[in-house]
Amino acid sequence: MLILNYWRDGKxxxxxxxxxxxxxxxxxxxxxxxxxxxxxxxxxxGKAKNISETARTFHLRILIAATAQTLTPILLVYIPYFLNVTISLFHLYSPFYSALSMLLLSFFPCIDPILIILLIKPYRQGFMRLLGKRNRKIAVVASAFTAT
Structure with missing residues (x-):
């Protein structure tokens, strides 16, 4: 992790x-x-009045996916970097936190696509098909009996 030397000779x-x-x-x-x-x-x-519920739901799902893709680097990259680099200004250093930061940083490339696969239905269904699990649809056939 990048640690800058902010202090030289006490200045x-x-x-x-x-x-x-x-x-x-x-x-x-x-x-x-x-x-x-x-x-x-x-x-x-939420305020839009000229879109259908289907379109509103679609937009909310896309917003959730985009938010997840935004929060992932914030939590796994920005915050650990921010704390590691800024903390050294105050003469504080934690080897545990530094190692944890590296671990979180290494998780980022694999967690980002996993979130998208979990959040977006067509990707989730495609992934399940790759695993050999198919959606089983049960069709109910209505039958009627008549007495004569």
Missing amino acids: LCLRPFLFLLMADSVEVISVSTALSLVFLTYREI
């Missing part, structure tokens, strides 16, 4: 500190923007 070094400030600002702005857009989109979908 704060300006260049690494400015880099930290810039990187943390970009992260905070991007996360804030993404979460704001999620909430605004959800509100607009």
Whole structure:
């Protein structure tokens, strides 16, 4: 993990500190923007009067999938990076947290597509077909008996 040396001879070094400030600002702005857009989109979908319930449900499902794809890197990449790099400014270091951060970072490439497979029905059904499990449809045939 990248640990910057912010202090030299007991004095704060300006260049690494400015880099930290810039990187943390970009992260905070991007996360804030993404979460704001999620909430605004959800509100607009709820307020829309000219779409059917089917379309509304479709839009909400896509929003949920997009939100999951947004939250995954936030939780597995941004937050561990933010904490590891920022914590060293205060002379704090945790080998356990650093190792956990690397583990979370390595999970990101596999968790992101798994979420999409679980959240979007056609992908989920296709995956189940790959595993050999098919949707079994039971057809009920109505029969009628008459007495004569």
